[in-house]
Amino acid sequence: MLPQGFIQDLLARVDIVDVVGRQVELKKAGINHKGLCPFHGEKTPSFIVSPTRQTYHCFGCGAHGDAIRFLVEQGGLHFMDAVRDLAQQVGVTVPEDERKPEDRERAAQERQHQVTLSDVLAKAGDHWRAQLKATPRAVAYLKKRGLTGEIAARFGMGYAPEGWRGLASVFPKYDDPLLAEAGLVIVKDEEGDEGAEQKRYDRFRDRIMFPIRSVKGDVIGFGGRVLDAGEPKYLNSPETPVFVKGRELYGLYEARQALRTKGYALVVEGYMDVVALAQSGFANAVATLGTACTADHVAKLFRFTDAVVFSFDGDAAGRRAAGRALEASLPHAGDTRSIRFLFLPPEHDPDSFVRENGPEAFDQAVAGALPLSRMLLQTAGEGADLATPEGRARLLAQAGPLFALLPAGLLREQILAELAQAGGLGAEQLSRLWGEAAARRPGAARQAPPADDAPPADDDRGARPSSRHAQRFAPRRMPGATTNLLDRAAWLLLQHVALWDELGPEQHERLAGQPAPYGGFFAWIERCLHEHGPLSRNGLLEHLHDGEEHAEVDPGLNALVQRVSQLHDLDAEVQPMPELQAVLQRLHVQQVKDELNLIIESGELSDAAVARRNELLAQQQALARAARSGA
Numbered sequence: 001m002l003p004q005g006f007i008q009d010l011l012a013r014v015d016i017v018d019v020v021g022r023q024v025e026l027k028k029a030g031i032n033h034k035g036l037c038p039f040h041g042e043k044t045p046s047f048i049v050s051p052t053r054q055t056y057h058c059f060g061c062g063a064h065g066d067a068i069r070f071l072v073e074q075g076g077l078h079f080m081d082a083v084r085d086l087a088q089q090v091g092v093t094v095p096e097d098e099r100k101p102e103d104r105e106r107a108a109q110e111r112q113h114q115v116t117l118s119d120v121l122a123k124a125g126d127h128w129r130a131q132l133k134a135t136p137r138a139v140a141y142l143k144k145r146g147l148t149g150e151i152a153a154r155f156g157m158g159y160a161p162e163g164w165r166g167l168a169s170v171f172p173k174y175d176d177p178l179l180a181e182a183g184l185v186i187v188k189d190e191e192g193d194e195g196a197e198q199k200r201y202d203r204f205r206d207r208i209m210f211p212i213r214s215v216k217g218d219v220i221g222f223g224g225r226v227l228d229a230g231e232p233k234y235l236n237s238p239e240t241p242v243f244v245k246g247r248e249l250y251g252l253y254e255a256r257q258a259l260r261t262k263g264y265a266l267v268v269e270g271y272m273d274v275v276a277l278a279q280s281g282f283a284n285a286v287a288t289l290g291t292a293c294t295a296d297h298v299a300k301l302f303r304f305t306d307a308v309v310f311s312f313d314g315d316a317a318g319r320r321a322a323g324r325a326l327e328a329s330l331p332h333a334g335d336t337r338s339i340r341f342l343f344l345p346p347e348h349d350p351d352s353f354v355r356e357n358g359p360e361a362f363d364q365a366v367a368g369a370l371p372l373s374r375m376l377l378q379t380a381g382e383g384a385d386l387a388t389p390e391g392r393a394r395l396l397a398q399a400g401p402l403f404a405l406l407p408a409g410l411l412r413e414q415i416l417a418e419l420a421q422a423g424g425l426g427a428e429q430l431s432r433l434w435g436e437a438a439a440r441r442p443g444a445a446r447q448a449p450p451a452d453d454a455p456p457a458d459d460d461r462g463a464r465p466s467s468r469h470a471q472r473f474a475p476r477r478m479p480g481a482t483t484n485l486l487d488r489a490a491w492l493l494l495q496h497v498a499l500w501d502e503l504g505p506e507q508h509e510r511l512a513g514q515p516a517p518y519g520g521f522f523a524w525i526e527r528c529l530h531e532h533g534p535l536s537r538n539g540l541l542e543h544l545h546d547g548e549e550h551a552e553v554d555p556g557l558n559a560l561v562q563r564v565s566q567l568h569d570l571d572a573e574v575q576p577m578p579e580l581q582a583v584l585q586r587l588h589v590q591q592v593k594d595e596l597n598l599i600i601e602s603g604e605l606s607d608a609a610v611a612r613r614n615e616l617l618a619q620q621q622a623l624a625r626a627a628r629s630g631a
Contacts, residue, residue, distance in 0.1 A: 006095060007517075010083065011066055013090045016054045019067045023074055024049075038074055039063040040306040041263030061306045061336060073303055077216070079520065110241075117242050120171075120182045121211075121219040127170045128158025128209045135159050138208060141227050145272065146355060151279045155254060156211045160204040160224060167202050174200060183221065183237040204235065210271040212243065212289065213253040215300075223250065223271045223289065234270065236290045246294045249286040249301070250274055256304060258283035264307035264338070266366070267293065268350050269321070276351035281359050285350070293325040298332045307338035309369050311350050314343045326375055330405035331504075333372055335615065340369035373415050376402055377422060386422060396423040400434055407506035410615075486518045489583045491564040493525050496576045497540060500525055507584050510591065517560045585623075592619050 017026065017033055026033040026049060037047035037058040046060040057064040065073065071082035087094045132138050132152070138159040142152060160166065167184060168174040179185040180200075188199045207224030214220050221237035237243055249267075251274040259265050262284040268274060270287055277285040284305075288297060293310070301308050310325045312318035322341050329339045342365060344353050354362045370378070380399035385391030399419050406412040413427075420430040489511065493499055500508070511522040528540055 007068070007083070010086055010090070010092060011054060011068065013092060014054075014067045014086050015051065016056065016067045016070070017049055017051050019086070019089075020049050020056055020070055023070075037061060037063065038260065039304065041260045075216075114242050117178065117182050117240060118218040118220060120178050120184070121221065121242075123170060124167060124182075124184055125156055125158060125209070125211045125219050125222070127167070128160050129156060130158075131161055132157065132159040132208075135161065138227065141208065145276065145351075147275060147279055151275060154278070155251070155275050156213075156219075157275070158209040158211075160202065160207050160209050162206040164201040164205065166205070181240060183240050183243070203237075206230075207235065210250065210275070212237070212248060212250055214242075214248070215253055215256075217253050218242070220248065221289075225272060234290065245289040245291045247296045247300070248289055249297055250289055251278075251286040252300070252304075254278070255284050255286055259305045263305065264309055264366075265301045265305050266350075267297075267301070267308060267310045267325070269312065270349070270351075273350045277354060280354045280362075282350075282354070282362065292321065293328045295328045295331060298329050302332055302337065306336060307340075309340045309342055309366055311342040311344065313349060314346045318343065322375070323379055326372070326379060327402065327405065329372065330376070330402060331407065333406055333411055334506075335410045339372040340366075341372070341375045342366060342369040373411070373418065376415060377418065380419070381422070389424075392423045395419075396425070396430065399423075403434070407504055409506070485583050485586055486514060487560075487564045489580060489587075490518065490521050490560060492576050492580045492583070493522070494540060494561065494564060497525060497528070499577055499580055502577060503580075503584070510584065510587060521560055589620075589623055592616050592623065 020026065020035075021033075024035040024038050024047065026035040027045075028034075029048070031050075031052060033049040033051070034045045035047050035049070036042055036045050037060055039058060040061040040063075042060050047056065047058045047063075049056045055064060055066055056070060063073070067086060068079065068082045071077050071085060072079060075082070077085065084094055142157070165174065167179065171179060174185070175198075180187045184203055185200050186203050204222060204224040207226055210223040210225070211219045212221040212223060221240070221243035223237070224235045226233055236245065239245060250271055255265070255278075258278075262282070264284065266277065266282060266285040268277070268285050268287050274285045274287045277283075286301070288294075298308065308329070310322060310329075312322045312325075322343070326341070333339055344350065344365065348356070350362070353365070376399065380402060381395045382398070384395040384398070386395065396419065403412075403415065403419065406415065416431060417427045420427040423430065425433075503511075508522075508526065512519050512526065514522065525540075
């Protein structure tokens with residue numbers, strides 16, 4: 001781990017205007033600088049860089065952070081890569097971290113192993129690209145599909161020849177375990193006998209090859225498509241230390257710029273769709289990798305754009321895929337985000353539709369795509385006859401689990417009103433019924449106590465709670481230890497990691513979006529819970545120094561854990577979940593206040609800024625009303 005305070009010292013030496021200005025054209029606007037947001041497509045600048053705060057903020061999509069976060073989000077760098085980049089710019093030496101030598105060595109070996117796997121995959125990709133140029137049959141197939149050599153080169157496409165051991169001519173040691181670990185070679189024991197000689201052969205044979213690249217551009221896997229009839233039609237690399245299908249999207253690396261210029265991401269089902277659409281002017285297309293769309297896919301896309309269009313076939317399979325995409329998208333829906341669903345005629349996929357009807361017709365089809373709210377209503381209404389009480393009850397019963405995935409906000413309230421109208425109930429009545437049903441479910445969390453009457457006068461994140469709930473919910477301290485709301489949230493989750501799953505997506509984002517070292521801590525909690533389940537405190541600490549997590553988690557994590565570990569246990573009468581909800585409520589109040597102050601300070605009068613200011617004022621009033629109602 002890096003010494004405590006190094007990150008803060010580094011950021012104090014860096015000029016964020018220079019860092020952001022290398023990627024975004026900025027113009028002076030009062031005491032700040034302004035430009036087009038690099039995180040979503042826009043025509044009117046709403047992206048503000050503050051040299052006094054050393055932060056950036058977009059009034060359109062809400063992106064915000066410091067210089068390190070900008071490099072991580074915009075450039076796809078790991079946290080430590082961004083730190084080293086900034087340190088080099090200002091002539092600062094990154095100190096050795098404070099882990100034990102054996103821990104540092106193990107982490108370095110694992111990182112190097114991943115680099116080695118990517119190098120092995122890249123070498124295979126180079127070989128297959130050369131084979132494509134030398135194979136008229138493969139070139140003819142691509143030309144038949146309407147692809148040019150230019151687009152094939154842009155996506156690094158290649159051809160894996162027929163034959164069982166084609167890669168033996170590429171790698172001197174065909175029995176190198178790395179080839180199997182990278183998913184290039186399949187290893188089987190002859191006849192299944194113990195100690196028998198192992199049979200090795202290439203995984204990909206007689207296929208058009210599509211390299212899958214990470215956001216940084218490293219080759220992490222491959223997809224292969226048969227040229228003629230054969231099964232499977234598409235074959236993907238297996239999951240490896242560098243490739244997890246549920247987190248990666250084909251074409252995202254190539255689509256980054258187009259996502260901003262087009263203003264939306266187009267999610268399709270196949271590699272060929274992505275490449276063919278890029279050929280036709282839709283370079284903003286990406287594809288899932290042989291799996292259903294996941295929440296990780298959606299979250300990754302919203303790092304680059306605030307609008308996503310899913311394109312599926314109109315048949316039953318396409319409808320099922322759309323249903324899974326809907327469930328994955330609902331937790332990430334928001335008042336400023338757009339999620340739509342495009343269903344093409346059964347005889348078409350995106351590639352064939354564009355080739356037959358032209359780009360303009362496809363643009364019109366995208367413009368008419370089904371909004372998320374309509375998709376939710378259609379999905380919930382399947383098999384429901386709304387002319388009967390039974391049918392309306394069925395619609396609401398099927399809508400409940402989907403509606404519960406939505407984060408709090410104006411969109412959620414609008415959809416509630418529409419569902420209530422379709423089901424023949426009032427919105428308040430439906431909300432009460434669903435709330436009562438949720439309260440009856442086993443394990444339902446207790447409601448959090450309300451926050452204070454109004455936003456606090458000073459930044460509350462660095463001080464102990466001062467509300468009427470302070471005595472009950474304020475953390476107890478060891479003598480001389482300083483505590484704050486974020487420390488308390490970190491302590492609660494360290495002791496009770498399962499609480500994370502009881503929070504909503506908006507609360508997850510609020511915690512993971514906190515400045516260093518807190519944001520990295522909460523992201524680490526989520527990753528540990530996802531990968532290892534609800535570990536105990538000791539189990540979490542065992543994973544603190546394991547593997548790749550050091551490359552992505554804020555280096556201040558260790559110091560943070562040491563500090564919050566000094567807190568005493570909870571009072572017996574205080575429940576962890578209500579206390580955590582109380583902390584999050586106050587953080588929300590402070591977040592609203594901070595963003596309002598930034599708008600006022602910037603003097604920004606664009607439509608996006610004014611709309612955001614009005615939205616924040618409404619949130620502020622709603623928080624105050626909630627506090628008064630709980631008084």
